[in-house]
Amino acid sequence: MTNLNNRQLPDARIMHIVDGRTVDPKDYNWLQRVVRFLLRPFTESWHHRDLIAAILRRELRERFSGSMAGWVWAVVAPVISLVTYTIVFDGAVKLPNNAESKSSIDYALFVFGGLVAFNFFTEMAYRAPSLLHEYAHYIKQTMFPAEMLPIISTLRATTYATIGLVLMLLCQLIFAGSLHWTVLLLPLWFIPFLAFLIGITWLLSAMGAFTRDTAYLMMTIAPVLMFATPVFYSHETLSPDARFWMYALNVLTGFIEIIRDLVVFGKIPNGLVIAWTLFISMFFFWFGYWFFRRQQDAIADVI
Amino acid sequence: MPATTAPEPEVVIRARHLAKAYKLYDSPKDWVKQQFLGSEKNPYYKSFWALKDISFEVRRGKSLGIIGRNGCGKTTLLQIVCGMTRPTKGEIWVKGRVAPVLALGATFDYEATGRENVLIGGAVLGLKRHEVLAKFDAITEFAGIGAFMDQPLKLYSAGMRMRLAFAICAHIDAEILIIDEALSVGDLAFQKKCVDWIDNFRRTGTLLFVSHSTAELSHLCESAMWIDNGRIREAGSVADVARGYRRATFVEKDNMKRFSAV
Numbered sequence: 002m003t004n005l006n007n008r009q010l011p012d013a014r015i016m017h018i019v020d021g022r023t024v025d026p027k028d029y030n031w032l033q034r035v036v037r038f039l040l041r042p043f044t045e046s047w048h049h050r051d052l053i054a055a056i057l058r059r060e061l062r063e064r065f066s067g068s069m070a071g072w073v074w075a076v077v078a079p080v081i082s083l084v085t086y087t088i089v090f091d092g093a094v095k096l097p098n099n100a101e102s103k104s105s106i107d108y109a110l111f112v113f114g115g116l117v118a119f120n121f122f123t124e125m126a127y128r129a130p131s132l133l134h135e136y137a138h139y140i141k142q143t144m145f146p147a148e149m150l151p152i153i154s155t156l157r158a159t160t161y162a163t164i165g166l167v168l169m170l171l172c173q174l175i176f177a178g179s180l181h182w183t184v185l186l187l188p189l190w191f192i193p194f195l196a197f198l199i200g201i202t203w204l205l206s207a208m209g210a211f212t213r214d215t216a217y218l219m220m221t222i223a224p225v226l227m228f229a230t231p232v233f234y235s236h237e238t239l240s241p242d243a244r245f246w247m248y249a250l251n252v253l254t255g256f257i258e259i260i261r262d263l264v265v266f267g268k269i270p271n272g273l274v275i276a277w278t279l280f281i282s283m284f285f286f287w288f289g290y291w292f293f294r295r296q297q298d299a300i301a302d303v304i
Numbered sequence: 305m306p307a308t309t310a311p312e313p314e315v316v317i318r319a320r321h322l323a324k325a326y327k328l329y330d331s332p333k334d335w336v337k338q339q340f341l342g343s344e345k346n347p348y349y350k351s352f353w354a355l356k357d358i359s360f361e362v363r364r365g366k367s368l369g370i371i372g373r374n375g376c377g378k379t380t381l382l383q384i385v386c387g388m389t390r391p392t393k394g395e396i397w398v399k400g401r402v403a404p405v406l407a408l409g410a411t412f413d414y415e416a417t418g419r420e421n422v423l424i425g426g427a428v429l430g431l432k433r434h435e436v437l438a439k440f441d442a443i444t445e446f447a448g449i450g451a452f453m454d455q456p457l458k459l460y461s462a463g464m465r466m467r468l469a470f471a472i473c474a475h476i477d478a479e480i481l482i483i484d485e486a487l488s489v490g491d492l493a494f495q496k497k498c499v500d501w502i503d504n505f506r507r508t509g510t511l512l513f514v515s516h517s518t519a520e521l522s523h524l525c526e527s528a529m530w531i532d533n534g535r536i537r538e539a540g541s542v543a544d545v546a547r548g549y550r551r552a553t554f555v556e557k558d559n560m561k562r563f564s565a566v
Contacts, residue, residue, distance in 0.1 A: 017397045017398075020391075054427075063415065144428075299327065301388060302326050
């Protein structure tokens with residue numbers, strides 16, 4: 002406990018702020034500044050990895066604390082919904098794009114794939130506006146890096162989305178007998194989707210810090226979004242015009258189509274859809290980060 | 305002490321003409337307007353200047369006491385030094401790891417055990433997991449709450465929580481310690497333990513200390529600064545500043561009585 006008295010930290014941290022702006026020890030030209038900004042979310046989260054892990058562990062434990070079954074609930078809920086879809090839709094509906102149905106569970110899997118992605122999104126969208134309020138005492142009273150909170154909460158939601166995804170693959174394996182090889186491409190879907198969700202959460206949580214309306218807005222549009230998103234139907238049943246607008250306006254469409262193509266139909270998704278989805282996720286990721294950083298100082302003061 | 309090259313230790317905290325304005329919005333609508341239409345010159349908010357003009361320097365191993373009435377800007381100043389909030393104008397320069405004891409217990413999760421809270425608290429204060437684990441026994445011993453370490457925090461008394469919080473802060477290898485009226489917690493034995501620890505820390509560490517007790521101030525600090533309404537009213541030796549502060553408090557108390565009588 003006393004050893005700190007004769008210890009010198011070699012890389013003493015320096016904070017230097019002049020007129021509200023952090024002074025960098027070095028001068029960077031604009032290109033270096035852009036690159037540094039683009040890399041920043043990654044370098045920062047790597048720097049804070051132990052903090053992220055500690056808070057994440059707490060959040061995961063908190064979710065089911067006080068319940069006896071605990072994590073069983075996280076598995077039971079998606080199983081029940083999957084069973085329900087299978088029973089309700091068994092034989093009643095053909096796959097919308099006339100793909101050959103190998104089994105009665107195909108439509109259930111088709112819906113379930115959409116739901117995994119959509120629920121992942123709504124879980125983030127509902128929580129994001131109040132996220133910073135939940136951690137107000139951290140932000141106000143400690144040197145807590147608030148920009149890590151959206152990453153932590155997205156990672157928390159990831160665990161539930163992963164349970165759903167694994168379940169979906171298991172069903173496919175049990176009922177259809179085999180998995181499509183395209184399942185191996187799922188990580189390529191997951192990473193851009195995570196980036197998209199983190200970006201959305203940066204955006205919504207920063208807005209939610211200033212006005213509670215953000216929360217009400219999300220509660221209002223999320224149920225509408227459920228039907229404006231091809232969860233229970235396929236976008237291919239729509240007219241080409243409507244299809245275009247759905248891609249353009251509802252950013253979730255691309256993600257849902259891709260996960261279905263990969264898991265249920267076993268085909269490589271349309272290149273244009275992939276490009277558009279990638280663009281969307283990168284745009285939201287860095288725009289959300291930029292917006293959050295811009296508001297960050299004000300957030301600590303208003304929250 | 306690294307005093308081999310320089311006759312005086314290096315400056316670790318430098319503040320020049322610090323000023324901090326909080327933006328006060330009348331309604332959330334004004335915030336939205338400010339985002340799209342507002343500018344610095346034509347704002348939709350009112351500025352409240354918590355700090356107006358503060359300049360000071362603290363050298364390594366020195367300790368500075370800060371006194372002032374409630375709402376004079378002490379806490380804002382400490383938050384700026386910690387980097388929790390950003391000054392609007394002026395310059396702040398801080399070198400080294402800061403341990404804010406003003407955040408005592410801010411990260412506590414009452415459902416979690418003391419052990420888990422130590423891990424979270426250490427992480428928030430910037431320690432790596434293996435560093436916290438290495439110091440865990442020392443923290444447990446300092447806190448001295450025995451088997452309660454494995455109980456959820458909701459079962460702790462207020463004093464026990466503060467013991468744990470101070471124990472965490474005392475073990476993060478800080479170079480600059482910032483204490484905001486936190487010492488009045490705990491029983492006398494623990495207070496003495498804290499003061500002993502701070503005395504020991506002061507041999508090389510730098511201390512910023514806020515208190516209303518001029519006795520504590522003169523025990524722990526070499527110099528003092530009296531902040532009044534966002535400005536430095538008096539700075540110098542603890543004895544001088546404390547005398548001026550006490551005198552002013554009597555005068556102002558009289559004033560208040562006079563006004564309330566009207």
